[in-house]
Amino acid sequence: MRKILVLLALSSGAMAEDIFAYPRAYWENSVTVWFWVAVAIYLIVAIPSVYFMVKYHYKPGKNEEGEHIEGNTALEIVWTVIPTIIVLFLGTYSFANFVKQRQAPEGALELKVTAFMWGWEIEYPNGKKVYTFFNQVADPEKNIYLMPEKIDDSVKAYIPAGKPVKVYCTSRDVIHSFFVHEARVTEDCVPGRITKLWFQFNKPGEYWVFCREYCGTWHSRMATVLKAVSEEEFNKWLGPTQGAQQPAPAEQAPQQATQ
Amino acid sequence: MAVAHVPPSGTWYGATLKEWIFTTDHKKVGMLYFITSLVFFVVAGLFGLIIRFEQTAPGIHLPGMFGQEGADLYNYILTGHGAIMLLWWAVVVWGGGFANFLVPLMIGARDVAFPRLNSFSYWSFFGASLLVLLTLLPPNWIKMLWTGYAPYSMNDNAGPTSLYVLIVLLYSISSTGGSVNMITTIVSMRAKGIGWTKLNLFVHAIMAASLIQLFGVPALMGSVILLFTDKYLGTNFYNPMLGGDPLLYQHLLWFYSHPVVYVMILPAFGVFSEVISTMARKPIFGYISMALAIYAIAFVGFETWVHHMFVSGVPDWTRVLFSYTTLFVAVPTGIKIFNWVATLHKASIRYNTPMLFTFGGILMFLIGGLTGIPNAMVSIDLGISDSLFIVGHFHYVLGMALTFAAFSGIYFWYPKVTGRMYSEGLGKLSFWLMLIGANIMFFFQMYMGMANGMPRRYPDYPPIPEWVQLMQIQTVGALIMSVAILLSLINWVKSLWGPKADDNPWKSPSLEWSMTTTPVGPNNFKKFPVEVPDDWHPYAYYKGYHAHI
Ligand code: HEM
Ligand SMILES: [Cu+2]
Ligand SMILES: [Cu+2]
Numbered sequence: 001m002r003k004i005l006v007l008l009a010l011s012s013g014a015m016a017e018d019i020f021a022y023p024r025a026y027w028e029n030s031v032t033v034w035f036w037v038a039v040a041i042y043l044i045v046a047i048p049s050v051y052f053m054v055k056y057h058y059k060p061g062k063n064e065e066g067e068h069i070e071g072n073t074a075l076e077i078v079w080t081v082i083p084t085i086i087v088l089f090l091g092t093y094s095f096a097n098f099v100k101q102r103q104a105p106e107g108a109l110e111l112k113v114t115a116f117m118w119g120w121e122i123e124y125p126n127g128k129k130v131y132t133f134f135n136q137v138a139d140p141e142k143n144i145y146l147m148p149e150k151i152d153d154s155v156k157a158y159i160p161a162g163k164p165v166k167v168y169c170t171s172r173d174v175i176h177s178f179f180v181h182e183a184r185v186t187e188d189c190v191p192g193r194i195t196k197l198w199f200q201f202n203k204p205g206e207y208w209v210f211c212r213e214y215c216g217t218w219h220s221r222m223a224t225v226l227k228a229v230s231e232e233e234f235n236k237w238l239g240p241t242q243g244a245q246q247p248a249p250a251e252q253a254p255q256q257a258t259q
Numbered sequence: 260m261a262v263a264h265v266p267p268s269g270t271w272y273g274a275t276l277k278e279w280i281f282t283t284d285h286k287k288v289g290m291l292y293f294i295t296s297l298v299f300f301v302v303a304g305l306f307g308l309i310i311r312f313e314q315t316a317p318g319i320h321l322p323g324m325f326g327q328e329g330a331d332l333y334n335y336i337l338t339g340h341g342a343i344m345l346l347w348w349a350v351v352v353w354g355g356g357f358a359n360f361l362v363p364l365m366i367g368a369r370d371v372a373f374p375r376l377n378s379f380s381y382w383s384f385f386g387a388s389l390l391v392l393l394t395l396l397p398p399n400w401i402k403m404l405w406t407g408y409a410p411y412s413m414n415d416n417a418g419p420t421s422l423y424v425l426i427v428l429l430y431s432i433s434s435t436g437g438s439v440n441m442i443t444t445i446v447s448m449r450a451k452g453i454g455w456t457k458l459n460l461f462v463h464a465i466m467a468a469s470l471i472q473l474f475g476v477p478a479l480m481g482s483v484i485l486l487f488t489d490k491y492l493g494t495n496f497y498n499p500m501l502g503g504d505p506l507l508y509q510h511l512l513w514f515y516s517h518p519v520v521y522v523m524i525l526p527a528f529g530v531f532s533e534v535i536s537t538m539a540r541k542p543i544f545g546y547i548s549m550a551l552a553i554y555a556i557a558f559v560g561f562e563t564w565v566h567h568m569f570v571s572g573v574p575d576w577t578r579v580l581f582s583y584t585t586l587f588v589a590v591p592t593g594i595k596i597f598n599w600v601a602t603l604h605k606a607s608i609r610y611n612t613p614m615l616f617t618f619g620g621i622l623m624f625l626i627g628g629l630t631g632i633p634n635a636m637v638s639i640d641l642g643i644s645d646s647l648f649i650v651g652h653f654h655y656v657l658g659m660a661l662t663f664a665a666f667s668g669i670y671f672w673y674p675k676v677t678g679r680m681y682s683e684g685l686g687k688l689s690f691w692l693m694l695i696g697a698n699i700m701f702f703f704q705m706y707m708g709m710a711n712g713m714p715r716r717y718p719d720y721p722p723i724p725e726w727v728q729l730m731q732i733q734t735v736g737a738l739i740m741s742v743a744i745l746l747s748l749i750n751w752v753k754s755l756w757g758p759k760a761d762d763n764p765w766k767s768p769s770l771e772w773s774m775t776t777t778p779v780g781p782n783n784f785k786k787f788p789v790e791v792p793d794d795w796h797p798y799a800y801y802k803g804y805h806a807h808i
Contacts, residue, residue, distance in 0.1 A: 023641070030638040031709070038629040045596060045625055052603035053618065056539070057610075066541025066606040068801035075601070076545050076594065083593040087586040094636035095579050101641055102575055117416070138719075144318040145721040174411035175505060177570065177645065181712050184642030188571045190506065191410065192499020195572040208721070212645040212714045214404055216416040217330050220717035 022164070022200040023101035024184040030097045037090065101185065104198030108164035111157070115169065115176035115189040115211065118218035122157045124238060130157045132224035148206035148225045156206070158237045161228040164200045176222065177213035186212045201228040270678065270778045283374035285359045286779060288381050290676075292355030295388055299347035304744060306340035310718075311700075311737040314730050317722040325397035333718040335400035335418070342405035343391070346430060349657055350519065352665050353526035354437050354472070355384065358465045360676065362441060364771035365459045365797070367450025367789030369782065372443035380436035387429035390422060404716065406516070407483070409497035409508035413490040424487045431480045438469035438476075445469075450770075450789040456550075459769055459797045460543065461529030463550045467557040468522040474561070475515035475522075482511035509571060513564035521560045524624075524656060525553055527664035528595055531617050534671050535599055537765050538614035539606035542798040545598045552591035559588050569640045578637045585635035592628055596621065612686030613671035619694050620663030627655035630705060647713045651705025659697050666693075666747055673751070674760030675771060678778035681754040689746040696739030703732045769797040 019025045056063065112123040119133040132155040138145050148156075159165050169178045169189040179186035183199035201207060211222035229237070271286040279287060313321055313333055321329035321336075359377065363370055371377050394401050403417040411417055445466045449458070458466075485496040486508070495501035497508050536543040543549060565573060565581035599621055608614065630652040633639040643649065666689075673681045707713040707729045713720065720726055763772045770791075774784045 027639060027642040030636055031633065031642075034633050034636060034639060038632065042625060042629060045600060046622060049600045049603060049618075049622070052600065052606070053608060056603060056606045056608050058540075058607045063607045064540075065802045066539055066800060068542070069544065069605060070542050071545035071548070071598075072601070076548050076598070079597040080548075080590060080594060083590050084587075087589050088583075090632060090636055091583045091586045094582060094638035097638040098575075098579065098582075098641070101638060117414075142318065145719060147721060147723075174414055175408055175571075179645075179712075179714060184712060186570050186641065186644060190499075190572050192504065193506075193572050210714050210717075214334075214406075214408070214645075214716045215411060216402070216414065217328050217334070219334075220330065220714075220719040223721075 020202055021183045023198070024182065026097040026100045027184045030094050033093055034090065037086065041086075102197075104166040104196075105164045105200075108166040108198055109160065110166050110168065113167050113169040113178055113189065114172055115178065115215075115222075116172040117174060117216055118211075118222040120157075120178075120209070120222070120224045122224070126238060126240065128238060130155065130224075132157075134218040134221040134223075137223045137225075138221055145221070145223075148208070151225055153227070156225045156227040157209075158227045158229055158234050159201065160231045160234040161204045162200070162202050163231065164198055166196065166198045168194050168196050170194050174215050175213045176211045176215050179210045179212035180226070181208040181210055183207070188213050201226070204228050204230065271781055272778070281378075283370070283378045284781075285363050285370045285374065285377060288374075288377050289356055289359030289361075291381050292351055292359060292384070293357070295385065296348055296352040296356055299343050299388070299391075300352070301744075301748070303340050303343035303348065304741065306336045306343070308737060308741060309336050310340060311734045313718050314720075315734045316730070317720055317727060319719050321718070327397060327400065330718055331400065331402060334402040334404070334716075335394070337716060338401050338404045339391075339394070344657065345405055345519075345523070347388070347391075348665075349523035349661055350434070351384065354434070354441070354465070354468060354522065355381070357461075357526065357530075357665075357668055357672075358437075358441055361672070361771055362444060362462055362465055363448070364775060364779065364783060365462050365769060366445065366448060366453055367770050367774070367784070367791075368444060368448040369784075369787065371440045372448060373440050376436050377440050380433045380440070383429050383436070384433035387426050387433065390426045390429065394418075394422065406512065407486070408512075409486055409489070409505050410499075412486060412508075413497070420486060420490045424483045427483045428480060431476045434472050434476050438472035441465050441469040442473065450791065452791045452793070452795065453770075456547065457791075457796055458550075459529070460532040460546075460549055460553070461526065463553050464525040464529030467553045468525050471518045471522050471557050471560065475518045478511050479515035482508055482515075485511075506568070506571060506573065509568050510564070513567045514561075517564040517567060518557070518560045520653075520656075521556055523661055525556065527620070527624075527661045528553070530664040530668040530671070531599060531621055533769070534613045534617040534667050535602050535621075536798045536800060537671075537767050537769075538609045538611065538617070539603055540609075540800045541602055541606040542796070542800055543598065544601035544604075545594075546796075546798065548594055549598055552594045555591040556588060559584065559591070563588060563635075566635055566637075566640070569637050570644045582635055582637040582640075586632070588635075589628065589632065596625060596628070611670075612681070612683055612690060613667045615687060615690045616663045616667030616670065619690060620660045620667060623655055623663060623694075623697075624660035627652060627660050630655060633709075642712070643708055645715050646708035647704050647715050648708025650715045651701045651703075651708060654697075654701040654704065658701060663693070666690075669747075669751065671765075672771075673754065674764050675775070675777055675779060677755055678760055679754050679757040680760045680764070681757060682750050685746055685750040685753075689743045689750065691743075692739055692746065693743035696736045696741075696743055699736030700733050700740055701736070703729050703736070767797075768795060768799045 110125055114121040122130045136155045137151055167178060169187060171189040171191045175188055175190050177186050177188045180199045185197050185199055187195045187197040205228055207226045209224045209226060211219055319329040321332045323329045393399050399419055399422060401418040401423050403412040413420055445462060488494040489497050495503040497503045497505050532543050563581060563585040565577055566585045569578050634649055670681055670686055711726060760777050762777045765772060774789055
């Protein structure tokens with residue numbers, strides 16, 4: 001329940017600094033609107049039905065047969081037109097948020113992700129690669145998932161907190177899906193295609209990525225961890241940059257050639 | 260000819276074993292379908308319990324065996340649970356079981372249009388059922404889940420592709436035969452005076468469902484045939500390394516497998532309409548819009564399949580377009596719900612077991628419908644696609660609304676089929692337990708998907724205390740639900756020795772009640788050809804009407 005309340009509080013009115021992750025914030029907007037519409041419709045239908053169930057109970061000698069009513073055209077038009085307007089509204093509200101969920105802001109860190117049975121390869125702009133295999137997120141003795149703090153840092157993908165990250169994903173074998181759990185966004189990684197998504201964590205921390213398209217035996221352990229750290233720490237971890245990410249234009253030219 | 264096999268005993272079911280095997284009588288074929296379907300429902304239900312136990316605590320608990328991991332066993336059982344619940348229960352219980360028994364009786368016909376095709380359809384379905392049993396052997400474990408997404412389904416990790424393809428093909432032959440039969444029967448064999456506006460809504464639902472099958476099944480067959488030729492004959496429809504496209508499989512699959520959810524749910528709506536009108540003693544509210552809504556849902560249902568592929572990499576504009584088309588399904592569906600509620604207004608409602616299951620089923624369908632909206636709103640779907648939310652949502656629709664409708668229908672027609680009355684007390688107890696258990700189980704399943712972002716098809720998950728708790732609650736719900744199902748099964752068997760039922764215990768003008776004996780005679784009707792008065796209507800429940808029949 002607390003989660004739902006936080007979810008509702010986080011919606012539309014919340015200040016930008018409160019926002020924990022993108023595109024989760026946009027997702028939550030849509031969820032909140034749907035939630036209240038659904039509750040309202042549920043009550044509008046359930047209250048009269050329960051009321052009728054009680055009131056028009058069969059009573060021997062008093063209420064033996066129903067009235068001869070076959071319909072009411074005006075009413076039926078009303079409950080065709082109003083739902084049409086509601087779904088148009090919901091569809092358009094979702095459309096508006098969807099555009100923001102899909103559009104990565106300028107200057108995002110670009111990662112190339114390759115999924116495979118069963119693990120992830122994450123490549124940074126400077127060519128640095130991080131691999132996570134399914135057996136690295138679990139304790140082999142107890143045959144059980146490790147929590148992020150117990151997982152070796154070398155299999156975690158570092159990202160800068162407060163900065164957008166754009167992921168280009170593909171797969172080496174079957175279809176997988178790169179689900180950035182706390183950012184509430186996923187996109188399938190399809191062999192032969194490159195798909196994209198973006199996300200941003202505003203708070204440093206460790207966040208799960210799960211595979212969300214069924215892919216066989218270790219689908220449920222095909223996870224990795226994103227470690228969101230300050231920008232300096234991230235740059236230190238990333239090591240020497242090469243190519244287009246170079247900050248100073250003067251040093252850029254010779255290195256681009258090596259790329 | 261159906262009549263040739265009529266046994267002398269005077270009830271529809273009196274016959275030797277040989278006659279049961281060679282029968283072409285729609286009632287017997289219907290019952291063969293029904294029993295097969297129910298047996299598989301129980302098996303798939305047990306599979307569901309195994310899944311629940313596996314998920315109750317983090318870690319993999321199922322044992323590895325025959326060179327396969329515990330996780331493989333889980334994947335096999337989940338494949339079995341999903342595929343059997345959908346294809347053997349949700350589709351066949353209606354199109355095979357209920358429709359065969361009831362449609363000819365409701366329209367005043369002696370049998371379906373093609374009795375031998377009907378029998379053939381059953382036996383090819385039976386063949387598919389035997390092949391399903393073969394998958395119980397560990398080397399035959401099919402682990403590609405009911406969706407069988409390429410290219411995974413061609414991978415050796417997924418189990419024998421050829422067996423899977425063969426099962427789907429046999430099943431498809433059976434569905435095609437069955438739907439051709441139903442459509443022809445409904446179009447050409449209605450008794451005099453039974454026009455399209457005087458058909459039971461259940462018959463309209465079967466008509467719409469059969470049309471969907473006829474249009475949709477070819478896409479399913481195509482999708483698996485291409486899978487077969489890709490894996491064994493070296494074609495490359497789905498293999499991207501050779502220029503194919505895995506998304507082609509998904510488009511073909513969902514072009515059938517989305518509309519098929521209406522093949523499952525429309526007949527359930529049909530049962531709701533029959534039961535609610537009969538037990539409320541009132542004509543169904545807005546009959547014409549109820550019938551049109553059925554066909555509208557079937558039609559719009561073919562324009563929405565991409566909502567299963569919102570995160571599959573299809574272009575963004577396609578996602579938005581299909582988001583709207585999917586949302587529009589809510590309009591005709593809403594009409595049906597509002598009309599059911601309006602039927603209760605100024606009614607005289609009897610609370611027996613069929614009515615409880617129908618009323619509960621409608622309210623659960625309402626939740627299922629409202630929780631379908633976030634899957635259609637593409638913005639929300641990005642965060643919940645392939646999570647437990649969708650699994651909870653379709654269990655509200657299939658595990659509750661549809662299964663409640665099937666139970667309601669079984670109780671409702673039990674006297675007509677068996678000639679005996681079921682036990683009300685046991686039936687009501689089963690209903691209340693099922694309502695409580697199923698809500699505990701599936702509400703928290705849905706909640707975990709939305710609030711905790713728990714992915715689906717996961718035997719294992721990180722040991723986050725909140726997740727473990729939510730999983731344990733679901734298992735409690737599943738256990739209560741199993742007890743409820745068991746009580747109903749006991750009721751149906753035990754009541755075969757129950758008190759004898761009247762010809763028309765519900766005092767219904769619908770032909771299957773008013774024109775037949777209980778149990779139905781071999782020739783179906785007391786008088787043939789069936790004739791109805793001008794003011795007859797299957798839902799003519801009002802004072803003084805019964806004088807006519
Ligand atoms: C006895 C009651 C039932 C229980 C305890 C149960 C339980 C479950 C569970 C735990 C899952 C797996 C969730 C996951 O992906 O992690 C599941 C999946 C599923 N269930 Fe049920 N279920 C029940 C009844 C039904 C019914 C009646 C239907 C349909 C008519 C149904 C259709 C499905 C389908 C289609 C799936 C998805 C399988 C897949 O992911 O491929 N279930 N069920
Ligand atoms: Cu996976
Ligand atoms: Cu669908």
